[in-house]
Amino acid sequence: MKSKIDEKVIAIKKEMYLNATAEYIDKNGYKNLKISQLAKYLELSVGTIYNIFGSKEDLYSEYLILKLKNFLEELNNNETKEPIENLKVYLNAKYKIFIQIDETKNYPVINDPFFFHKLDVINHKIVDDIYSFLQRQFKLLFPECKYDYYHITILFKKFSDGFIESYLLKKYNNSNIVDETIELFIKMFKN
Template identity: 25%
Template sequence: MSQMNDKIKNMKRKMILDEALIMFEECGYEELKISDLAKKIGISVGTIYSYFKSKEELYSACVLSEMEKAYEAHKILFAQDISNEDKIKSAIKIKLDIISRKRTSLTSGILNNPFFFESHQILHKDMLYKIYEFYIKPIDELKKIDIDSYQLVYILNSLSNAYLIRWAEDDLESLEGKDEEVFCAFMSILKGCK
């Protein structure tokens, strides 16, 4: 009976998360009301709060859900028999593509919290480290500088985040082609820019 209850709880949690992902993207973080989410799903507000203590916790769970999708995409990518450069370039594209599909839900978070990326990196560090692990071997094989490879992954992440912040602030109309710019900047660091 306990396994059945756990399955039901997991299904409800997933249903809440799936609909929250859609609604955060439709109206943004600030405008989403938990009561509207509950009504859309057909459950009580109390049920949502039994799974997520606050709207912020629900949003954070949505961010983690997207990170889990990124992890799965990275797992497939880094298993391919392609060059280290292509793995890194494609991984950058995966990140920018996933985030570009979430403009409304992310923009308010980025603009209202100057430490948006850093706070989610801390909250979801276990998942992030799992993603970062994919980068270590290719970076080790490509780098011409004496900097720890984990530090280099953080540098790569910061480069792509800089583009995302500019995009959220409407300084960039689109992220299309920006993966190439991030990649070139990162490769110049790896190769020991002068």
């Protein structure tokens, strides 16, 4: 019995440390992540962090999965019967991860601009669940489509990634980025 309790305590601690780590990475970015600084932030030793997460890469994978779970939860909690509105929910949730308005300067601040590109390297059920959300929308939007809905989903994901990348290369007014993404994608898709 004691070992089951110990396992549960370890799992709860790991979840708490992961959530605190996510706050740290969200604030400082992964590129600037130093385990020694994270250890100070969490008030742990560097060794304890490695005991909990294994490696910096494993910690980052768990961070990504946590972010994706939160992302999917937001999609599911806000899903309606209107596919365009659901695509807006997806894009709003996606773009806010990358582009947050800095109140004082009124231009976007980028923390981890390649987060969604990293979805390609994560082989996790959560990614399939996000793709399923998008596929449902395209089935409703294009009921008699000659293309595979999974294919459309990947194209839409990459298309929206392109808006982020283009912003990184040359800043622009992104106040209508969600509507512009949908409008342009549907226009290109229908042609």
